[in-house]
Amino acid sequence: MEHITHAGVKIALRKTSLVDYPGKIASVLFFGGCELRCPWCHNRELVLMESTEPETFIGHDDALAHITKRRNVLGGVVLSGGEPTLYRDLPVMICRIKDIGLSVKLDTNGMNPAMLEKLFETTETSPDYIALDLKLAPQRYGEIAPNVKKAEDSLRKSAELIRNSGIKHEYRTLALPIITEKDIIALAELTGSAPWYVRAFKPGNCLDPSWNDIDASTERATGMLADMIRTLGKDGIVGSS
Numbered sequence: 001m002e003h004i005t006h007a008g009v010k011i012a013l014r015k016t017s018l019v020d021y022p023g024k025i026a027s028v029l030f031f032g033g034c035e036l037r038c039p040w041c042h043n044r045e046l047v048l049m050e051s052t053e054p055e056t057f058i059g060h061d062d063a064l065a066h067i068t069k070r071r072n073v074l075g076g077v078v079l080s081g082g083e084p085t086l087y088r089d090l091p092v093m094i095c096r097i098k099d100i101g102l103s104v105k106l107d108t109n110g111m112n113p114a115m116l117e118k119l120f121e122t123t124e125t126s127p128d129y130i131a132l133d134l135k136l137a138p139q140r141y142g143e144i145a146p147n148v149k150k151a152e153d154s155l156r157k158s159a160e161l162i163r164n165s166g167i168k169h170e171y172r173t174l175a176l177p178i179i180t181e182k183d184i185i186a187l188a189e190l191t192g193s194a195p196w197y198v199r200a201f202k203p204g205n206c207l208d209p210s211w212n213d214i215d216a217s218t219e220r221a222t223g224m225l226a227d228m229i230r231t232l233g234k235d236g237i238v239g240s241s
């Protein structure tokens with residue numbers, strides 16, 4: 001997928017959230033577009049950038065205007081998606097948000113290590129917190145991203161950059177019915193000591209409608225994955241930060 005330009009960026013806004021940025025009241029900017037097509041994805045409108053209501057999306061300048069207006073009540077801004085690293089002017093946006101005194105959390109699927117490298121070049125453009133999605137073993141990313149070149153390499157590179165960045169971060173995994181012990185063992189090689197959250201999969205509005213017929217993951221299955229992660233010496237936790 002091409003990088004998204006300033007003119008083409010589409011952002012959906014959650015004005016206030018108490019749960020998306022650990023310990024902070026935050027606004028969340030959901031960037032339209034994503035190079036992956038996870039069949040279980042709940043964000044169809046964002047990923048495909050389709051909405052019957054045009055006012056669903058705003059642009060770069062309107063998003064920053066909103067944040068500036070609410071700077072006194074916010075502690076941070078979450079850049080989520082879709083996939084925010086596809087946005088070419090992400091470094092500019094992060095710089096502007098930090099300029100007005102707010103912290104930045106970046107949620108990413110790890111498919112754009114070049115953008116992460118660019119962000120990490122200066123403190124002005126570095127996020128203050130990063131959440132990296134870990135879905136299946138890196139070698140299985142071809143299953144969810146058949147059209148993305150070198151998806152496995154990209155994930156490995158992004159994980160390495162984040163692990164060595166010195167930036168506070170976390171890992172997130174959905175307890176999908178297709179995830180196996182082998183996936184967790186392979187993913188564990190990418191992680192450091194940061195918290196690794198395991199959340200339950202819930203069907204509904206999935207990108208591939210056949211996933212809506214799949215049973216939600218049970219508390220037991222989610223707990224078992226977190227246990228497995230801890231067995232590997234990592235900080236596996238059920239739930240989200």
Ligand code: SF4
Pocket residue numbers: 034035036037038040041042043047081082083109
């Ligand atoms: S789940 Fe995340 S990475 Fe997968 S298609 Fe949806 S937005 Fe993209």
